[in-house]
Structures are given as C-alpha cells and as structure tokens.
Amino acid sequence: MIISIEELSRREVINVETAARVGYVSDMDLNTETGEIISLLVRSPGGMFRTPPPVKVLYKDVVRIGEETVLVSKVCPAPPPPGKRSLLGLLGK
Numbered sequence: 001m002i003i004s005i006e007e008l009s010r011r012e013v014i015n016v017e018t019a020a021r022v023g024y025v026s027d028m029d030l031n032t033e034t035g036e037i038i039s040l041l042v043r044s045p046g047g048m049f050r051t052p053p054p055v056k057v058l059y060k061d062v063v064r065i066g067e068e069t070v071l072v073s074k075v076c077p078a079p080p081p082p083g084k085r086s087l088l089g090l091l092g093k
Contacts, residue, residue: 003067013042013070016063022055022075042075 005028013022023044028037037059046051055075064070 003065008040008065008070010067011068011070013040013057013072015075016071016073022057022072025070026054040070 001060004027008028009025012024014020015022023038023042026043027041029039029041030036031038039059040057040062041054042057043054054088057075061072061074063073065071
C-alpha cells in the first residue's frame with residue numbers, strides 16, 4: 001500500500017496496549033539517505049485553552065496501518081522543538 005502524508009494524517013493513531021486514542025499524525029522524521037521513516041509525530045486534538053504536547057512514535061512500534069487507523073504498541077513524549085526551553089530549564093533544575 002502506498003499512501004501520502006496527507007492521507008496518513010487523516011488516520012487516527014491508537015495505542016494497542018492501552019486502547020487509548022493518541023491523536024493524528026502531524027509530521028514524520030525521514031532518513032534522507034535511505035528513504036526510511038524513522039518516527040511519526042502525533043498530535044492530539046487540543047482543548048479550549050490548552051493543547052497537549054505531541055508524542056513521537058518510532059516506526060518500529062507501528063503495528064499496522066489500516067484504512068482508518070494507525071495501530072501502535074508504544075508512544076514516547078516528543079522532545080521540545082529546538083529553540084524552546086522548559087520553565088524548569090530556565091530555573092536551572
């Protein structure tokens with residue numbers, strides 16, 4: 001099956017270990033030398049006042065890509081974008 005990032009971003013990501021909805025694919029990390037997908041960046045829909053931080057799913061943890069969902073076995077917190085620091089980092093903790 002060949003799909004575009006646009007099609008992939010319409011698929012909901014589900015953690016098969018917890019049966020929890022993780023969110024939707026918003027970006028991916030690619031190895032430009034080999035063309036392999038390294039990981040998927042997944043964002044959950046935000047609330048009225050706060051958007052949860054994105055999570056990263058390593059491609060090796062993708063169990064199956066279906067017509068409507070992407071099933072994954074594990075998710076990791078995504079690192080903060082470059083140039084942004086956490087409040088704890090600013091306080092030296």
